[in-house]
Amino acid sequence: MRFPNIARTWPAAATLLLLLQFAPAHAGKTLDQVRQRAQLVCGVSTGVIGFSSADSQGRWNGLDVDVCRAIAAAVLNDPAKVKYVPLNAQQRFTALQSGEVDLLSRNTTWTLTRDASLGLHFTAVTYYDGQGFLVPKKLKVTSARQLKNAEICVQSGTTTEKNLSDWFKAQGIKIKPVVFEKFEASIKAFFSGRCQAYTTDASALAFIRSKEAPRPEDYLVLPELISKEPLGPVVRRGDDEWFAIVKWVIFALIEAEEYGITQANVDQMKAGTDPAIQRLLGSAEDSGKLLGLERDWAARAVKAVGNYGEMFQRNVGSASPLKLPRGLNALWNKGGLMYAPPVR
Amino acid sequence: MPSQRWRDLAVQGLFAAGLLALLWWLLDVTATNMAERGIRSGFDFLNDPAGFTIGESLLPFDSADSTLWALAAGLANTLRVALPAILISTLLGTLVGLGRLSPNLLLRGLCAAYVETLRNVPLLLQLLAWYFVVTDLLPLASEALQLAPHVFLSKSGLSLPWLADGALFDLPLRGEMGISGGAAVTPEFLALLLGLSLYTAAYVAETVRAGILAVPRGQSDAALALGLTRVQLFRLVLLPQALRSIIPPLTNQQLSLTKNASLAVAIGYPDLVSVANTTLNQTGRAAECIALIMAVYLILSLLTAWLSAWLEQRSGRWAERS
Ligand SMILES: N[C@@H](CCC(=O)N[C@@H](CS)C(=O)NCC(=O)O)C(=O)O
Numbered sequence: 055m056r057f058p059n060i061a062r063t064w065p066a067a068a069t070l071l072l073l074l075q076f077a078p079a080h081a082g083k084t085l086d087q088v089r090q091r092a093q094l095v096c097g098v099s100t101g102v103i104g105f106s107s108a109d110s111q112g113r114w115n116g117l118d119v120d121v122c123r124a125i126a127a128a129v130l131n132d133p134a135k136v137k138y139v140p141l142n143a144q145q146r147f148t149a150l151q152s153g154e155v156d157l158l159s160r161n162t163t164w165t166l167t168r169d170a171s172l173g174l175h176f177t178a179v180t181y182y183d184g185q186g187f188l189v190p191k192k193l194k195v196t197s198a199r200q201l202k203n204a205e206i207c208v209q210s211g212t213t214t215e216k217n218l219s220d221w222f223k224a225q226g227i228k229i230k231p232v233v234f235e236k237f238e239a240s241i242k243a244f245f246s247g248r249c250q251a252y253t254t255d256a257s258a259l260a261f262i263r264s265k266e267a268p269r270p271e272d273y274l275v276l277p278e279l280i281s282k283e284p285l286g287p288v289v290r291r292g293d294d295e296w297f298a299i300v301k302w303v304i305f306a307l308i309e310a311e312e313y314g315i316t317q318a319n320v321d322q323m324k325a326g327t328d329p330a331i332q333r334l335l336g337s338a339e340d341s342g343k344l345l346g347l348e349r350d351w352a353a354r355a356v357k358a359v360g361n362y363g364e365m366f367q368r369n370v371g372s373a374s375p376l377k378l379p380r381g382l383n384a385l386w387n388k389g390g391l392m393y394a395p396p397v398r
Numbered sequence: 399m400p401s402q403r404w405r406d407l408a409v410q411g412l413f414a415a416g417l418l419a420l421l422w423w424l425l426d427v428t429a430t431n432m433a434e435r436g437i438r439s440g441f442d443f444l445n446d447p448a449g450f451t452i453g454e455s456l457l458p459f460d461s462a463d464s465t466l467w468a469l470a471a472g473l474a475n476t477l478r479v480a481l482p483a484i485l486i487s488t489l490l491g492t493l494v495g496l497g498r499l500s501p502n503l504l505l506r507g508l509c510a511a512y513v514e515t516l517r518n519v520p521l522l523l524q525l526l527a528w529y530f531v532v533t534d535l536l537p538l539a540s541e542a543l544q545l546a547p548h549v550f551l552s553k554s555g556l557s558l559p560w561l562a563d564g565a566l567f568d569l570p571l572r573g574e575m576g577i578s579g580g581a582a583v584t585p586e587f588l589a590l591l592l593g594l595s596l597y598t599a600a601y602v603a604e605t606v607r608a609g610i611l612a613v614p615r616g617q618s619d620a621a622l623a624l625g626l627t628r629v630q631l632f633r634l635v636l637l638p639q640a641l642r643s644i645i646p647p648l649t650n651q652q653l654s655l656t657k658n659a660s661l662a663v664a665i666g667y668p669d670l671v672s673v674a675n676t677t678l679n680q681t682g683r684a685a686e687c688i689a690l691i692m693a694v695y696l697i698l699s700l701l702t703a704w705l706s707a708w709l710e711q712r713s714g715r716w717a718e719r720s
Contacts, residue, residue, distance in 0.1 A: 144679055151437065172682045173437035193540070194574070203578040205453070205539070205554060210663065210672065211679040219451040219461040230453045232586065233672060235663040239526070243666060248533045248553050248585065250575055291436040 084156050084289070084296035085129065085346060093135050096122035097155035100140040100237060103261040104370040104378075105161045105181075114138045117369040118159040120359040121180060121287055121304065125157065127358035128303050128351040142236060144211030147172050150290060157300060158288040161255060163213045168288075177301040179286045180362075181370075182382035182391050184279030185217050186256035188263055191274050193250055198278040205230045207249035209240045213283065214254050221280040241266050251276075255283050260376045299345050305394035306352035309334055310361035312385055312394070317360035320353055334397045341397055352397065362392060428685060443681045444469075450676055452668045454584055465677055472673030473694060479590050479669065480656045486595040487655060488648070491602020496632075498607050509603065516600035522661055524597055529589035529665040536585070539576025550577050555584035586667035590659065598655045602648060609644035610636050641713040649706035656698055670694060 088094050098106035098118055106116040114136075123133035141149050141160060150158045151173055161183075162168075164176040187198050187206075195201065201222075208214050210233045222229045232249055234240035241262055244252040252262065256279055263273050287304070289297050310316075313331050315323045324337045332338035335356075336349035345351065359365055366383060367373045384390025432439050448468040451461050456474040459467065497509035516524070533553050537543055542552035548569045550557040557570035560581035570580030613636050621631045662669035671691060678687040 144675060147682065148684060151435070167680070167682055171438035173432070173435040200574075202575060203573060204575045207666075210676050215450045215676055216680055219449060223461060229451070231451050232453050232666040233663070233668060233676065234666045235672075235675065239664060239666070242530065243533065246530065246533045246553070247538045248666075250539065292434075 084293050085299065088129055088156055092130060093137050094122060094126045094129065094157065095137045095139060095155045096125075097139050097141045097146055097149050097158040097160055098122070099160045100142050102161055102237075102258050103265050104257065104374060104376045106138070106140075106159070108138070108140075115369065117181060117365055118161060118287075120365045120369065121159045122157065124307060124355040124359045125300060125303050127354040128306075128347055129299065131348070131354060133358035142211065143209055144235065146211075147174065147288075150174060150288060153290070156289075156296070161258065161285050162288055163255075163283045164286055165213060173291045174288050175291055175297050177287050177289060177297060178304040179284040179391075180304060181257065181285040183255045183257050183283035183285055185214055185253060185281040185283055186259050186279050187276040188244070188252045188259045189250065189274055189276060190247075191272055195251075195276070198251075198276050198280065199225060199227065201229060201251055202227050203229065204250040205232055205248070206251045206253055207232050207234065207240050207244040208253050209233075209237050210235050212254065213281070217281040218253055255285070257285075257370060257376070257378060260370075260378055264375055295346055299347065302345055302397070303351070303355050304362075306334060306355055306397055307359070307362045307365065308385070308392050308394035309397055310352070310356045311363040311392075312387070315356055315361055317357060317364055320356045324353060330396075330398075432685070437682070439683065439685065441683075441686055443677075443683055443686070446681075448677070449680060452673060453666070454582070454587070454668060465681070468673050468677065469670065469690065472668060472670035475667070475673075476656070476659050476662075476669040476671075479587060479594065479662070479667070480659045483591055483594040483598065483655055483659070484652045486591075487598035487602055488652070490595065491599035492606050494599060494603035495606030495610070498603060499610060513600045513603050516597055517604075521593065521597050521658055522664060525589060525593040525661055525665050528593045529585060532585045532589050540574070542572060542577055544572075548580065552577065553585065555582040555588065557582045584667075586662070586665050589665055590662050590667050590669075594655050594658060597658075598651055601651045601654075605644055605647045605651065606640070609640035612643050613639045638713070642710065645710050645713060646706055649702050649709070653699055653702045656702075657695060 096119075098114065098116075101107040102116070104116055106114060106118040108114050119138070122136045122138070126136045127133040139149065139155050141155075141158075146158055146160055146162065147168070149155050158174075159180075161181070163183075164179065168174065169176050187201070189195050189201075198221075206218060206229055208218060208231050215231065215233065218229070218231055232243065234243065241252065243249060245266065245268060252259070254262070256275065259275050263275060264270050267273050287300055289300055310320075313323075313328070313334065315331065315335070320335065323331055324335045326332065329338060333341055335353040336342055336351065340349040342349040342351040348354075360368070363385070366380065370376045370378045371380065380388075380390060382391050384392060386393035429439060444466040445464055447462050448465045449461055450468070452459050452468065452471055452475075454475070455471045456478050457467070457471040459471045494509045494512055497505050498513070500506050500509075536551065536553045539552045539554040542550040542554070542557075545551055548559050548571075550570055550572065554576050557577045557580045559570065560568050568579050568581075570577050570582075617635055617639075618631060621635045622628075626634065659669055660671035663672040663675060674687045674691050678684050681687075
């Protein structure tokens, strides 16, 4: 007798059920565990270029990966001490709930349901995104409003599915979603012509068009963004110290950009005279002890991955193949939404 | 004797009670642990609007309908593919199984090759292969083949006229977005139906072959010596006896088929598990959704077991009569 498929399709969920039986609710502090094993375990995607993807040598990079590296640098003084666990859209929350990963840093949208009912906490926003559509140019469509009766390929386990229903319903337009569990299958079906459109976060569409399309010039990202998709790292509830660490490492990277602290000049800046910069970099007061970290925690993070602006440029911005504009992700004083509370 | 019966009953009762207590304990610990971790639980979400759209559905479904109805639509979709697949695989499997016993060498070889190939390639791969072959071969929806008036074939599937609420017929029409209106046999459905049927047929073939081989050889020889034709031999001697040993494993295989239908989500067909997956992810109620799925499959299993027992009895009576 073979095992029923339920067990095969939902191994992660089954693990969760088992773990919920035996794992104590407060299984020690995450920080202690990370230090003890001298490794941060970071949940990432199975491959979204610009955010988290592995190259041919198995080295991970991307904006979400840099967040993991920055935290490893701040906590363990070594950005390389990270184990990456690739998770598809469906597996990600279970992996975090069950303790398989210390941190989920994987293009994940902050929503009420996720923040308030999964036993998780969203820490901060690392990328302000919105949901868009990719269509073949041959279709001669210039607006999502023209997608009447279209079949639209989408991956399950995402916010994408529900936005799709909501938006078209509000427009009074009927569409037909074709829902796949795996990212690969969903884009393969789209590029084989099964669907007239593909939908997901606009940032990912840029990568899908440039890297996955047989001929990128045959495809077009429609101008409409139909939702707000604030993406950011997630931690488990019940460990406020760890929550604070993740949150403040991200804030520190954003503040570093604001103060002009870069990967290249961080050591010089330490010796400067600006008290705010000295506080951030730990050369005056010890801001680290409030978080349970060493005093140069923020300096280490910036040294490992650069400030937020540098992370952006390198992974998804002008210095990357995706060439996404800063847009909403510019600093607050440059017309964007990136605003970190003061490290004070 | 009665005291022995009482003892047996008591042991069984104790065992059942123990099992129930264990189940109760597991549920209790899960609920407490979830509450402690701030994970919400409960089945209240079943009454909330689903909020997502189901691509193709036998039951009329709209995103404003309840989650429970969405799951029902998913179950209907599971049955919509499983029932025809059960029929096709049983028929095809029987033919292939008989083919393996044929005196014709070529036929025997072909049938053996069929069984070996299909049983040894994982079903998931077969489904993906069928799916991408089907979608690659067919023309784009905007360039759909017109087979007859209002009948189109394309990557969107086979679109046919269908009964509609208002008008008499809902006719498929070619528009800018491809085909609209009518009913469609989608590539997802087709690939799943094909994949499940062909795969399960290989197992059915082996069961049928084994069932027939289990009838002592002497009986065939005797029947042929009595002048029965091969068809008569099969119908009157082999089949009635073979059925008894075929039916239990056969119903098991068809139950596996129904469970295997849950691979649908890999190729975009909205079966029960696919809809439950979406629900699970939209609501975060993982434990509840899994429990529901397990309950549904348990009921299907029990129904199948019951059906199997009934069929066995019938075939037994049939065997005695003939
Ligand atoms: N931001 C959305 C969508 C995120 C998402 O999972 N997107 C898909 C499509 S681009 C993805 O990353 N898939 C890669 C994978 O499953 O590994 C969410 O949080 O639900």
